[in-house]
Amino acid sequence: MTPKDERDLAQAVADAKGPLWVQGGGTRASGRTPQGEVLSVAGLTGITLYEPGALTMVAQAGTPLAEIEAALEAEGQMLPFEPYSLGGVTGVSGDTTIGGVFATNASGARRVQVGAARDLLLGVRFVDGRGEVLRNGGRVMKNVTGYDLVKLLAGSRGALGVLTEVAFKVLPKPEAVGHVTLTGLTDAEAVQAMAAAMGSPFDVSGAVHAPAGIEEEPTTLLRVEGFADSVTYRTERLRDLLSRFGAGQIGTSVEPWQAGRALSAFSQTVRGPGGATWFVSVKPGDAPALMARIAGAHDCLYDYDWAGGRIRIHAMADQRALHDALRAEVAAIGGHATLIHAPSDLADAVPLTQPEPAPLAALSERLRAQFDPRGILNPGVMG
Structure with missing residues (x-):
């Protein structure tokens, strides 16, 4: 299904009889086999508001990232958090969408200075699991509207609602x-x-x-x-x-x-797309010892971002053993490992994210029940 506007999308969700697999351009797919009917927001496109002087932009969720960046480039501005791309390591072709960027909280090296994608997100419109259209936040940084659903939706990977429009802050490009x-x-x-x-x-x-x-x-x-x-x-x-x-x-x-x-180092080193990629968040001081243990026991490539706070790991073989080792090692030091992309035999078999402590898992389950009581939006992606 590829609805052309928010109303059609809301109706599609309301009428759904089973699971829906939400995606934008499909470039940030985890590798999991879609569970249910694919619901694409690629038809919801267009920049609806751009005020360079106010450093704000509003766009439909299916707007290609390339279109966003071209409009910003023309005004000497940029997305401050420089979202990463997975095309080089996944081999998935298509247009990355601005909705997909915020749905995955895709943040690059500049996060150490300006914050993550969610920190630049000002407002959202989205459709919940009932098919209801909700709005939260606004178009300015100082906006108080009660519950901060903006931060909640960022990084939720479509499991709490389907983003239809996003408002976000931009910054001037450096000289x-x-x-x-x-x-x-x-x-x-x-x-x-x-x-x-x-x-x-x-x-x-x-x-x-x-x-x-x-x-x-x-x-x-x-x-x-x-x-x-x-x-x-x-x-x-x-x-x-x-x-x-x-x-x-x-x-x-x-x-x-x-x-x-673009994660080019991984794709160029292994001479083409494939394999599995993880992002691991730990305290920077713990990162070298962690990777000494992991790389000493498993054949993998890795680099450090965010001054060592994020490790990006890629492996072509021994993927399940590496995944299990990462989860155990990271849990022991209070970190978090996310399987960003993998072949379907691995992505279908394991949780994509680090298991949450029981109190937090219970809270997450209650949130999902509130936003998606039928459990039809991207089932299994967030738990």
Whole structure:
């Protein structure tokens, strides 16, 4: 089903006799076999409001991300949280939609500076599991409307409601981009260097590390953005600050950050799409020891984002054993592992997200019962 407007979508949900598999462009699919009839929001397209001076945009959920970014580019603006793409590792073709970006809370390297996708989401319209159209939030940052359903819907992957329209904040594109590159660091040294950079006064907007295997030699990148003179000054001072970790090199290319958004290192290293990909959130200080254990026992590629707070892991083989090991290891240190994409034999067989503690799981179940009492929206995706 591909409804053309919100009313048709609401009617489709209200009339549903069984499960509905909600998707936008299909590019962020987990790999699970669709359970029930596919309900696509790809027909709900168009930018309905854009006020560059107010740094706000409103768009239908099925609007392609490329259309959003083209409109912003024309005004010298951008999506601050630089959403990542999965096409390179999944092999799934299609148009990523803005609804899919917010439904998965797809946040990139700049999260360390501006926050996640959900932090830039101002308002939503959505259809709940009864087929009722609901609205929450607004078009400005200071908007108090009671329950913050905006944050609840972001990252819910269609399990609480089908997004039909999103309002979000945008920011001006920086005049200049610079970065300091350190090479040859161990994972533990890289996390220490990234922590030092994030604790500095130089307003770092990206901190990533790729160990050997992803790059020819371990490479750590610290990004600085802003006015040209300021970027020049801050990158030089940041290089000086990090000199105890080695001789840093200053660069200005945006290519490493574009490649990071596309997870290009995984697809290029394994020479094509396939395999399974996990995102693991942990305390940065726990990340090196965790990956020493995981990578020592399983054949996988990985890199660090968010100054070590997120680890991106990719494996072509031994996927079920790696999945089970990750869940156990991450649970022991209070982290969270999410299976982003996998072949259907794995994605159909395991929970996509880390099991919740019993009190939180009970709360989540009550929320789903309120928003989707029939349990028809993307069953199993969030639990």
